[in-house]
Amino acid sequence: MNPQHAEAFCLMQYECLDCGRVEIFWNSRDGVTPFYITCPVCGGDMPHTDWGDDTYAPDYVPEPGQGIWIDLPESLRRPMAAARVQDFDGSEFEVPEAQRAEVIQELIDTEFVPGVPFLIRWPGRKEVSDEVDPD
Numbered sequence: 001m002n003p004q005h006a007e008a009f010c011l012m013q014y015e016c017l018d019c020g021r022v023e024i025f026w027n028s029r030d031g032v033t034p035f036y037i038t039c040p041v042c043g044g045d046m047p048h049t050d051w052g053d054d055t056y057a058p059d060y061v062p063e064p065g066q067g068i069w070i071d072l073p074e075s076l077r078r079p080m081a082a083a084r085v086q087d088f089d090g091s092e093f094e095v096p097e098a099q100r101a102e103v104i105q106e107l108i109d110t111e112f113v114p115g116v117p118f119l120i121r122w123p124g125r126k127e128v129s130d131e132v133d134p135d
């Protein structure tokens with residue numbers, strides 16, 4: 001199988017321009033990934049950096065808590081589109097109530113299409129101490 005995208009199944013580094021947080025995400029499929037995400041800690045821009053160090057790892061097993069790129073789940077296409085519309089509430093671009101359903105459907109059909117990247121966190125906790133006593 002020849003991957004269609006350069007970043008297919010790659011381990012990729014993202015680094016926050018504001019707080020310096022560095023994370024290694026895994027692209028779990030042969031699909032595109034965003035150039036930027038929002039830093040989960042400070043809200044800053046967190047671009048994909050050191051592209052040359054992307055590592056092709058089709059058999060990779062993620063670590064607990066690690067960020068994983070997947071295809072946007074079908075069940076989240078509508079909520080993602082509705083959230084995009086809602087983001088503009090209170091701004092000059094707020095979508096009037098009468099047009100919201102139409103605009104949301106348009107976003108579902110054009111933007112939140114099958115295959116667009118979606119970030120999840122692998123289940124589990126990374127650091128587990130044997131010394132933790134729940135009592």
Ligand SMILES: [Zn+2]
Binds near residue numbers: 018019021
């Ligand atoms: Zn940050």
